[in-house]
Amino acid sequence: MRRLWTSFRTRLIVGAAIWIIAGLTLSGVLLSELFRAHVTQQFDDELHGHAAELAALIDIAPDGKLSLHRRLSDPRFLPKDSGFYWRVEAASGQAITSLSLAGRDLALPDPPPALGVERHVFIDGPSGQLRLVERSVANPHGPPLRLGIGVEQRLLDEVLGRFNWTLFLSLAIVAFGLIGAAMLQVWFGLRPLTRMRHALSAVRMGKASRLPDDLPSEVRPLAIDLNALLEGNLEILRRARTQAGNLAHALKTPLAILTDEAEQLRAKGQREAAEVIELQCERMRRQIDYQLARARAVALKRSPGVAADVRSSLDPVVAALSRLYARRDVSFIVTYQDQPTVALDAQDLSEIFGNVLDNAGKWARSRTEVLVRRWDDFAEIIVDDDGPGLPPQTYECVFGLGERLDERTPGHGLGLAIVRDLVELYDGRVALDVAPLGGLRVILTFPAIRE
Known part of the structure; x- marks a missing residue:
């Protein structure tokens, strides 16, 4: 996780995503609240209009019987359980109600409002909380009439719920679009750095000697x-x-x-x-x-661009030594599990292979095997021969400058000393062991270069 935050690309994308999500979330909350206020005001305005219409339609007979000249213009007061209800009642208890109540009662709260005054209240309706507008109407034949007209809160909540869901989907699509655009912008903006990194990698691997000149002015x-x-x-x-x-x-x-x-x-x-x-x-x-x-x-x-392909350096050495030791019937068998590139100069790598394989060929009876493989960030070359080998207590002696354990064998005692110094100068390691073939095993380990 910590390594992830070391990337400029990750930081820019995550930062942009946080700001986009935070901004759109805040915008969504504000839009939702504005829409709620707008819809609530719209419902209240409708109720005010319906209350005024209802008051104008009331007909009071001389005996105090209540009726309407005609039905309200809004048909939503007709179906049963439509959520829109009204009630008009006299001080004597006589009342008329909307068809949507279907004979059920709608109790208006006490005390009644003053004549000419409208108030908003919430009461329990037939199927949930009711948003009610209540007012008193003058009665020429007696005390003022009370009327209440309301709409169930669930209808307002349904409208708000549909709007909020649509708003959420819209803002989510916008957020994904903006984050995608931010990712594209970051990718495009950092592309010169990626190109520069590839150019440096090419220099490090010896494929180029300099960086390109056609880079943006910033880099x-x-x-x-x-x-x-x-x-x-x-x-x-x-x-x-x-x-x-x-x-x-x-x-x-x-x-x-x-x-x-x-x-x-x-x-x-x-x-x-x-x-x-x-x-x-x-x-x-x-x-x-x-x-x-x-x-x-x-x-x-200490110079950049030092790199060598193991196979390109090893194969010519093996071919030359195979011809040299053919008269003794010594064969060289090479197995490549991987074909790594190492952080060594090609000439030095060839010199290392030449010294190690020449030493193996001198002592081998009939066979020398070479295994090339890679693990983690290192390349490993294992050289085995079927010669007499060396006692483990003499392993360190053969790396001494000019040291030779057998004077009868041609040489100057310089090869393995140079091998160890060259390998260690390039931050590698060389070790000796007993080979499965019975002779000496030489293990060379070099820092590998990732493509």
């Missing part, structure tokens, strides 16, 4: 600064490679001269002096190769 300055940073790093990397090459040339040329001098001393019979010079030259050469490889890896690790 173009950031892209320009990042491109300047990338170009500066590349320039530093080029200079480092050039200086490393110059240093290697400057050191290896004197070493070659010293080696030639050692051969001349051996030819003159000074065998011991020649061996000392050759031994020291070999040590210097190992140190130069080791330190140059390490310095190059450090420079590449």
